[in-house]
Amino acid sequence: MKGETVREIKIPVTRVEGHGLITIHLDGGGKVREARFHVTEARGFERFCQGRTVWEMPGITARICGICPVSHLLASAKAGDAILAVRPPRPADKLRRLMNCGQYIQSHALSFFHLASPDLLLGWDAEPGKRNVFGLAAENPQLALDGIRLRAFGQEVIAALGDRRVHPAWAVPGGVRTPLSPEARDRLAAKLPEARRIAQDALHLYEKTVPAWAEEVETFGNFPSLFMSLVTPDGLWEHHDGRLRFVDSDRKIVADGLDPSRYDEYLGEAVEGWSYLKFPYWRPRGYPEGMYRVGPLARLNCCDRIGTPLADEALGRFRKSADGKAVTSSFHYHWARLIEIVAALERVGQYLEDPEVLSPRVRAEAGVNELVGVGVHEAPRGTLLHHYEVDETGVIVKANLIVSTGHNNLAMNRTVAQIAARYLNGKKKIPEGLLNRLEGGIRAYDPCLSCSVHAAGAMPLRVVLLGPGGEVLDEVVRAP
Amino acid sequence: MIQLRIDDTPVQAEPGETILEAARRAGIRIPTLCFLESLSPRGACRLCLVEIRNWNGRLVPSCATPAQEGLDVVAHSEKLAALRRTILELLFAERNHICAFCVSSGHCELQDLATELGMDHVTFPYRFPALPLDASHPKFGLDHNRCVLCGRCVRACAEVEGAFTWGFSGRGVETLVEPDLGGPWAQSPTCTGCGKCVQACPVGALFEKGKATSEQVKRPEILAEVTERRPRA
Ligand code: SF4
Ligand code: SF4
Ligand code: FES
Ligand SMILES: [Fe+2]
Numbered sequence: 001m002k003g004e005t006v007r008e009i010k011i012p013v014t015r016v017e018g019h020g021l022i023t024i025h026l027d028g029g030g031k032v033r034e035a036r037f038h039v040t041e042a043r044g045f046e047r048f049c050q051g052r053t054v055w056e057m058p059g060i061t062a063r064i065c066g067i068c069p070v071s072h073l074l075a076s077a078k079a080g081d082a083i084l085a086v087r088p089p090r091p092a093d094k095l096r097r098l099m100n101c102g103q104y105i106q107s108h109a110l111s112f113f114h115l116a117s118p119d120l121l122l123g124w125d126a127e128p129g130k131r132n133v134f135g136l137a138a139e140n141p142q143l144a145l146d147g148i149r150l151r152a153f154g155q156e157v158i159a160a161l162g163d164r165r166v167h168p169a170w171a172v173p174g175g176v177r178t179p180l181s182p183e184a185r186d187r188l189a190a191k192l193p194e195a196r197r198i199a200q201d202a203l204h205l206y207e208k209t210v211p212a213w214a215e216e217v218e219t220f221g222n223f224p225s226l227f228m229s230l231v232t233p234d235g236l237w238e239h240h241d242g243r244l245r246f247v248d249s250d251r252k253i254v255a256d257g258l259d260p261s262r263y264d265e266y267l268g269e270a271v272e273g274w275s276y277l278k279f280p281y282w283r284p285r286g287y288p289e290g291m292y293r294v295g296p297l298a299r300l301n302c303c304d305r306i307g308t309p310l311a312d313e314a315l316g317r318f319r320k321s322a323d324g325k326a327v328t329s330s331f332h333y334h335w336a337r338l339i340e341i342v343a344a345l346e347r348v349g350q351y352l353e354d355p356e357v358l359s360p361r362v363r364a365e366a367g368v369n370e371l372v373g374v375g376v377h378e379a380p381r382g383t384l385l386h387h388y389e390v391d392e393t394g395v396i397v398k399a400n401l402i403v404s405t406g407h408n409n410l411a412m413n414r415t416v417a418q419i420a421a422r423y424l425n426g427k428k429k430i431p432e433g434l435l436n437r438l439e440g441g442i443r444a445y446d447p448c449l450s451c452s453v454h455a456a457g458a459m460p461l462r463v464v465l466l467g468p469g470g471e472v473l474d475e476v477v478r479a480p
Numbered sequence: 481m482i483q484l485r486i487d488d489t490p491v492q493a494e495p496g497e498t499i500l501e502a503a504r505r506a507g508i509r510i511p512t513l514c515f516l517e518s519l520s521p522r523g524a525c526r527l528c529l530v531e532i533r534n535w536n537g538r539l540v541p542s543c544a545t546p547a548q549e550g551l552d553v554v555a556h557s558e559k560l561a562a563l564r565r566t567i568l569e570l571l572f573a574e575r576n577h578i579c580a581f582c583v584s585s586g587h588c589e590l591q592d593l594a595t596e597l598g599m600d601h602v603t604f605p606y607r608f609p610a611l612p613l614d615a616s617h618p619k620f621g622l623d624h625n626r627c628v629l630c631g632r633c634v635r636a637c638a639e640v641e642g643a644f645t646w647g648f649s650g651r652g653v654e655t656l657v658e659p660d661l662g663g664p665w666a667q668s669p670t671c672t673g674c675g676k677c678v679q680a681c682p683v684g685a686l687f688e689k690g691k692a693t694s695e696q697v698k699r700p701e702i703l704a705e706v707t708e709r710r711p712r713a
Binding site: 055392 | 580581583612613614615616618621664666689690691692693694695
């Protein structure tokens, strides 16, 4: 990792470590020509994996990111299954899914209650000092408390299976290390009703509040694009296995039943000189027209149904809002997240009633039987892909990871441009409220910068307005 | 019986016993790493250093120094603690010990020693050597990145299994344990695949394939057990 240069990145403005940097480029007529969300640090994790064994990879990659360790753990274990050429025993598959449901609940709850709801309830023009959880707690203490409880429930599901301190790499190639204990199952089952109540309340609150934000819904990344996610062989919502599907803005299926392990046949990865994060695109449409979105919004647009009653009911209202077509505003990632919390809680309920999650038959052991393994998994933020190539002894020769935030890279830039165009409106100065909305627009995707850069948590933001010759017209910086 | 003093306590030793053995029988703990009961002592790691007051304060490895009449041994002092911590720091700095995803984390003698001796950070610059990992053997792996060159595998293989597979190649900091005249392990004509070296290894350098983070638990005591149970001529 040390001293490794990936590519030289030219940043027009002073590089600020750990800051989200947005540049807005005006054309001669003062219109927004383009806006860029820069990712200015690289992790070089792919190189770091070289020389390690496939069995170590879940443990190693779970350390890539402090925010989504579970996602990397599960994607890596799946890539390991492929190299061992084994199918994990059924209880292991259920347990991995149970853990991922816990991850959806905790991650989506964090995104909605802690990061998004201050904006949704207090507005984008509220004082910066109030647009945070503390402001939210003052305004709506019940909601803030609910958020903490729901997130804690998700974390408890994860901890009951593979607490980092107890089982640092719980998911392994071939399965998992331990089943759920009957005590943990009962403990979780007792807390499930409250979690469900909170999720439903939040969903209703969102549906009630959203008409007030019609303008933001219009401008926070509202444009046609493709959507990509895993679906089950029957076309249902899927989060850990299955096949990839692409739909367009009309929710017409563009491609279906795609073998995730052959991703490089249909996903290209473009490189831009100003960002370390690559720009994946759908090959048949080329770059950048092949822009697609992943994550909660994409999963709900792609699937035919979710497959559980409450979530399908909510999906019905979601679909109706777009007349059955795809919901194309990235603002509604928030909505999709809430629906997925409901879905994940319903699944958790099913697993807790299933005696198989207590079964000790959770691990298939095998040696190296394939030299290439691709693990594709739906992380809370979207499709996550681990691709390993090993030598005959199981040592990694090459690793390629495509993280969820990467798939959304093109769409995030489009979103930033759309918001800038709307709120700059010909001005040569960055107006009040633009910064908040840019931040809100990016936040809708809940990007995990930590997967690709070192920055984590609240995002300090720097926005630079550039004239047609690249001259700096204005600049605003905001600490987190 | 030999009479000596360790940390101002009178201790008795049988002729031929080392200072370490005498201390252990008297319930005085001295940290060790390269020493393993039933294998010949080697004096490779120097963690068991003690100070002999009546030898002008000379430092000797207690695992390899015979107990002698009248010795006045200091096994624990500020100075010795500092020396032992320095040795541990050097061991950590020498190779790539990334405990966070090591197969042995939580069951590692080097880690345990760091905890016991209060070595909580490394003051020397890390060397970050680029060392290979040999996973060619169907059952076991060898990761040079975690080897502390204690030689327990070498002695277990030679003295208990009688296969003489392992040896050292290179010199000084470049030293590597290697099967026969060099790997890969799978091609070793002498290795019997018994796994005694793996059990003897105090760290995550030798491991059973297929183990994930923290899953590797070793039983180094089996070497003493099989030696004792072995019928003698
Ligand atoms: S061998 Fe021990 S000290 Fe070294 S990385 Fe593994 S656990 Fe840590
Ligand atoms: S492989 Fe293990 S037992 Fe052998 S010298 Fe290295 S650390 Fe010691
Ligand atoms: S234990 Fe005595 S020198 Fe290593
Ligand atoms: Fe992440």
